[in-house]
Amino acid sequence: MKYAIVIPDGAADSPIEELGGKTPLEVARKPNMDNVAMSGRIGTVRTTPPNFSAGSDVCTLCLLGYDPAKYHPGRAPLEAAAMGLKLAPEDWVFRCNFVTIVDDVMVDNSAGHITDGEARTLLEAVIKQIAPPGTGSPVIFHPGVSYRNLMTVNGGDFSRLATTPPHDIPDQPIKTHLPKGAGSQMLLDMMQKAHAVLKDHEVNLVRRQFGENEATDIWLWGQGRAANVPEFAQRFGKQGAMITAVDLLRGIANLLGWQNIAVPGITSYHDTDYAAQGRYACDALDHYDIVCCHVEAPDEASHQGDYATKIASIESIDQYVVGPILAKLQTFPEWRLLIMPDHATQCSTRKHHDAPVPFAMAGSQRKGAVPRPYT
Numbered sequence: 001m002k003y004a005i006v007i008p009d010g011a012a013d014s015p016i017e018e019l020g021g022k023t024p025l026e027v028a029r030k031p032n033m034d035n036v037a038m039s040g041r042i043g044t045v046r047t048t049p050p051n052f053s054a055g056s057d058v059c060t061l062c063l064l065g066y067d068p069a070k071y072h073p074g075r076a077p078l079e080a081a082a083m084g085l086k087l088a089p090e091d092w093v094f095r096c097n098f099v100t101i102v103d104d105v106m107v108d109n110s111a112g113h114i115t116d117g118e119a120r121t122l123l124e125a126v127i128k129q130i131a132p133p134g135t136g137s138p139v140i141f142h143p144g145v146s147y148r149n150l151m152t153v154n155g156g157d158f159s160r161l162a163t164t165p166p167h168d169i170p171d172q173p174i175k176t177h178l179p180k181g182a183g184s185q186m187l188l189d190m191m192q193k194a195h196a197v198l199k200d201h202e203v204n205l206v207r208r209q210f211g212e213n214e215a216t217d218i219w220l221w222g223q224g225r226a227a228n229v230p231e232f233a234q235r236f237g238k239q240g241a242m243i244t245a246v247d248l249l250r251g252i253a254n255l256l257g258w259q260n261i262a263v264p265g266i267t268s269y270h271d272t273d274y275a276a277q278g279r280y281a282c283d284a285l286d287h288y289d290i291v292c293c294h295v296e297a298p299d300e301a302s303h304q305g306d307y308a309t310k311i312a313s314i315e316s317i318d319q320y321v322v323g324p325i326l327a328k329l330q331t332f333p334e335w336r337l338l339i340m341p342d343h344a345t346q347c348s349t350r351k352h353h354d355a356p357v358p359f360a361m362a363g364s365q366r367k368g369a370v371p372r373p374y375t
């Protein structure tokens with residue numbers, strides 16, 4: 001049996017007035033998805049459990065059969081998995097953002113999307129101050145992309161520590177959102193030391209001259225320990241592969257013991273090479289039992305409030321990803337195809353929404369007709 005899953009990230013939406021009260025998915029011309037829907041099964045399903053917020057981390061775990069309440073290791077451990085960072089059992093890992101804080105207000109959770117080069121220079125200065133190599137410090141910083149770094153602490157107990165994601169408190173005073181609970185003093189000390197180093201660092205002086213948001217502080221959050229997630233093959237007896245342009249999804253694939261297949265030219269936006277992703281997915285079906293094809297573009301368009309691009313991205317996914325996969329699957333005697341967004345993202349609010357998402361699935365030897373690829 002061959003299985004393919006296509007995840008058009010954030011493709012679900014609410015009715016939009018300018019679209020005559022229809023959703024982008026309803027309006028998009030998507031003959032392949034329509035065929036799957038008409039000959040297979042459709043429905044809606046909840047991917048955001050109670051007490052979780054809708055995001056690709058939570059919802060994709062749910063979609064793939066991993067209950068977030070049991071298996072979601074926290075934001076930082078997921079990202080550590082994406083970076084291929086091996087955590088020791090006694091390690092704690094934190095997200096370490098470069099942020100812009102002005103007069104104790106969180107002005108920017110990304111320090112103006114600071115460049116990788118600037119972020120690395122600043123992180124080196126912070127490391128020198130907080131945890132110089134060779135001093136036996138249990139703290140290690142791991143540079144990531146732009147403002148997104150990780151920090152590990154070997155030992156300690158942060159299980160009763162409360163932290164706040166910086167993107168949840170835009171333009172709000174930080175005072176009540178600083179780390180609280182056991183272990184918080186250590187973090188507050190580090191944040192204070194980092195501030196002293198960053199305040200007048202030459203990288204920031206240059207940013208100031210250019211009117212760009214400065215990396216005034218580090219913000220520690222999203223902590224957790226090494227993820228304890230049973231591999232997919234162990235649970236379901238199937239070897240899987242993931243194709244995505246997004247680190248978080250690569251991290252989930254690593255946790256599941258899936259192969260990440262790199263595809264040149266794929267991005268998080270509508271400029272992605274849809275056709276290349278479709279081709280690589282078809283190839284991967286020859287080698288793996290289950291191939292998961294994640295496309296970020298509809299989500300990014302929704303965050304821009306751009307329903308026209310969202311519709312265009314759904315149409316491209318239909319033509320260049322679903323179509324070829326559907327044709328390829330029919331060369332195997334037994335197959336299943338699931339098309340389902342991880343979560344809804346509303347163009348109206350430009351945010352994720354935890355409403356149930358629609359799905360369509362079809363396959364060989366199911367009741368009803370076998371869907372044909374649209375040509």
Ligand SMILES: [Zn+2]
Nearest residue numbers: 010299345352
């Ligand atoms: Zn999103």
